[in-house]
Amino acid sequence: MPKQILIVDDNPQMRKLMRCFVNSESGFEVCGEAFDGLDGIEKALALRPDLIILDFQMPRLNGIETARVLRENLPNVPIVLFTIHRNTILESNVANLGIRAVVSKMDGIKPLSFELHRLLPDA
Numbered sequence: 001m002p003k004q005i006l007i008v009d010d011n012p013q014m015r016k017l018m019r020c021f022v023n024s025e026s027g028f029e030v031c032g033e034a035f036d037g038l039d040g041i042e043k044a045l046a047l048r049p050d051l052i053i054l055d056f057q058m059p060r061l062n063g064i065e066t067a068r069v070l071r072e073n074l075p076n077v078p079i080v081l082f083t084i085h086r087n088t089i090l091e092s093n094v095a096n097l098g099i100r101a102v103v104s105k106m107d108g109i110k111p112l113s114f115e116l117h118r119l120l121p122d123a
Contacts, residue, residue: 006049018109022053
């Protein structure tokens, strides 16, 4: 059975791109999409994904606030922060929130593929 991935991003075009990418990767499948942090928390609790791809800058709850709530409720689900705002300060402050990787959208989709396979190696 493919590993289930939840995509949380406020940009509909980015969600569509990530859905196509994830569904094309062997062993992975998108189980749901969320348009902001609050929607992401609700969907994560309902769907129980194997991994969450989370944007940083979103309305209502940003990625950091969302990750904090997800960590309390789904402590074993790895989170990949997929953001345009990647920097060393952000990366050093997210590990304790359950964020296992920070990937820059500017680097394209290949680093995201690497992290999916690294974090869910049996997929």
